Amino acid sequence: MAYPTPVAVPSLQSAAPSDWDALICIAENFRQLPDAALTDFVSQQQWIDQRIGRETVTSICPAAPGQRLILAPTGPLLRDFDDVRCIADVAKIAIQQAKAAGAVRPLLWLQTPADPRYSEALAVAYLAAAQALWQPLEGREARGELQVEPVLAIGLIGLPADEANFLAATEAGRRLARDLCGTEPERMAPLRFADYCVDAFAGTDVKVKVETNTEQLLVDYPLLMAVARSSLAVPRHRPAVIRLEYNPSGPVSKTLLFAGKGLVYDTGGADLKINGGMAGMSRDKGGAAAVAGFMKTVAMLKPAGLKVVAEIGAVRNSIGSDAFVADEIITSHAGVRVRIGNTDAEGRLVLADLMSHLRQQAKDAVNPALFSIATLTGHAARAVGPYTALVENGAARKNGVSAQIAQAGDIWGDPSELSSSRREDFAFIKARSCADDVLSCNNAPSSVTARGHQFPMAFLVVAAGLDQSSALENSLPYVHIDIAGSGVDGGDWQHGKPSAAPVTSLAATYLR
Ligand SMILES: [Zn+2]
Structure with missing residues (x-):
């Protein structure tokens, strides 16, 4: 039973470029990305593609691993009724774009809002991505698991190292539940x-x-x-x-x-x-x-x-x-x-x-x-x-x-x-x-x-x-x-x- 392995990555700078083939950035806005070259790139791209910051967009970016940069804006996060599913929802869209673009080992960076509602937002983004990537058992058995579920790992920038184990176990359980239910x-x-x-x-x-x-x-x-x-x-x-x-x-x-x-x-x-x-x-x-x-x-x-x-x-x-x-x-x-x-x-x-x-x-x-x-x-x-x-x-x-x-x-x-x-x-x-x-x-x-x-x-x-x-x-x-x-x-x-x-x-x- 394969699910995308959650990998704790201390920082974008510490990630070996050859290990990863896309970068997903989830944020309310993209004024402060984890790398100055990326921030510059995005501010220039916004002149060319005005969807950036409004909807999830995949760009070809030399500074991103695999040259794939997926910018996923969350919209407002701090209104009374907002909750961490605001992030889960865009994580699902972003990971599907990464998969469609051919990435199998994307990195995920999240600008976590300073609000207790979002204390586990990065973990939630991973679980949402895994949910979006899961494909029905019948489809996997008919076509082969790697054909329908090509994404092998998701690098989570800033995830504490001991959290990856909990996330893997949780996703393994969720995967079994989906297989049995669906x-x-x-x-x-x-x-x-x-x-x-x-x-x-x-x-x-x-x-x-x-x-x-x-x-x-x-x-x-x-x-x-x-x-x-x-x-x-x-x-x-x-x-x-x-x-x-x-x-x-x-x-x-x-x-x-x-x-x-x-x-x-x-x-x-x-x-x-x-x-x-x-x-x-x-x-x-x-x-x-x-x-x-x-x-x-x-x-x-x-x-x-x-x-x-x-x-x-x-x-x-x-x-x-x-x-x-x-x-x-x-x-x-x-x-x-x-x-x-x-x-x-x-x-x-x-x-x-x-x-x-x-x-x-x-x-x-x-x-x-x-x-x-x-x-x-x-x-x-x-x-x-x-x-x-x-x-x-x-x-x-x-x-x-x-x-x-x-x-x-x-x-x-x-x-x-x-x-x-x-x-x-x-x-x-x-x-x-x-x-x-x-x-x-x-x-x-x-x-x-x-x-x-x-x-x-x-x-x-x-x-x-x-x-x-x-x-x-x-x-x-x-x-x-x-x-x-x-x-x-x-x-x-x-x-x-x-x-x-x-x-x-x-x-x-x-x-x-
Ligand atoms: Zn009944």
Whole structure:
């Protein structure tokens, strides 16, 4: 798995010209470039090409490595509403120009504004460039990786040397997340999804266990298996639960537990997605992909004191004569009788059983915190747009878990918005009779349901048994992370690049 290697370069003057073949300059203006000859060159060029300073322009410049100079103006950066994505956006344009010009080892220089919002701007520029350079796995497999991803390294002028390692690990995780999320449903059918994870963690300190035995899965993950039921007739579509575990070499001071929704394809099931709503549903595994991606970053950084456990449910929500239907009552792994409200609300069923296992593991864990990551609701995208939505329980709020992730996300260009879990959410999913204990969903699209991304968190709490006494006693902090708005660039679920949210903000929060 190749991604452009981030290389810390102390200064432009220290960079060996033969090592690099382009120079990207990102700045609000170009009055002070890192070299006097460059500054002179640009001030003369501006007379000839008035686009310079207004849009990203590639010039032939003898003073630049490879004679390629890419000038990428950011526009204003210090207005109230500006954030580090102003820099990420132009870094994406600039790196694409560098690639189009034939550069494979560009240098990147950034004039960092003196404002705390931009404290990680150079790192963010690298991550944005890597995001722009990533190409889909199918394309790499068909045409060859070097053909579609020719850029090998990005030199980051002024990056502290010890930062390059963190950036490489973060980008490796994001790359794995994009590969797993962005791939068509047969290439990343459950078992192939599991195989891709096994390969990604081979030889690392992250242990991988894959459960594919359907008898065993029926016992351990009954809700997940209800979703998978109509996929069982097709062997290659059968489900897999992937367990990932990282143990530090020394004592553990904190434990993170992740559940990832991996719907490799979501037809909606018997509540079929209609009117064109199905296209793009191969990306309904973005939560699982992000969990695996974060684990990849963990595997590379090997943090001390931190234990990380993840469970991923790779499942296909198919439609067929054995499909589960609304009204069925299925007892979850936690022993909660779940009334199915709508079969297209399948992600929360998969997550609830995964979380129930993690809840059991949390009992003996040191300082645990639990997370579910999912492309769960259209409502999240409606409510918060391109941001990740965080919905946390009381214990997490008390510890400031979501606030920390959101703060890190703001600085690292992977932003979130905080939503609150409220009593109305629990009232919404309450059993209507003694026939069942909880209702999975109403029967309208989440996007037109009030509190459509908050109430599923209440369901997860109940169905996973987080409100049962043992979980309450150790007051397990829990944050539900809905990436339905942030999971792909531009919100285009069929064609947009997976964003790998929230891998960066989690890495910035827990791995630095
Ligand atoms: Zn669905």
